[in-house]
Amino acid sequence: MNSTFTSLPSTRALSDAAGGQLVREHRERLALEALEREATKRLEHAELFSNLNSAGTRIQAWEKVHRLRMPSAPLHPILEVIATATHLSLAEVQDEQQMRAARRASAKV
Numbered sequence: 001m002n003s004t005f006t007s008l009p010s011t012r013a014l015s016d017a018a019g020g021q022l023v024r025e026h027r028e029r030l031a032l033e034a035l036e037r038e039a040t041k042r043l044e045h046a047e048l049f050s051n052l053n054s055a056g057t058r059i060q061a062w063e064k065v066h067r068l069r070m071p072s073a074p075l076h077p078i079l080e081v082i083a084t085a086t087h088l089s090l091a092e093v094q095d096e097q098q099m100r101a102a103r104r105a106s107a108k109v
Helices: 011-049 055-066 078-086 090-108
Strands: none
Touching: 011 055, 011 078, 055 078, 055 090, 078 090
16 A cells, blocks of 8 residues: 655654754854954944044044943053054043043033
């Protein structure tokens, strides 16, 4: 006796095929997300030293990339790192630091 069900793909075979497609789609989505993150990272790094951006904007970009805030201590060693990364002078970084401190002080009043 020949059954018509033997010629149809098994439920497991269909499930494996669908699962394989899901895995492939998931991998493709992860790859696309990785490309998008990399593009965003490149743009953020470009903001760090673009001559079109002000010192404040460059420092904000540095803070965003590193998820850190610029310290308020005028002689903090990280200020030199910020200056180098943003292609600013240490004096420009310290000027921005002083302007932020003045804004905070005026906001408290």
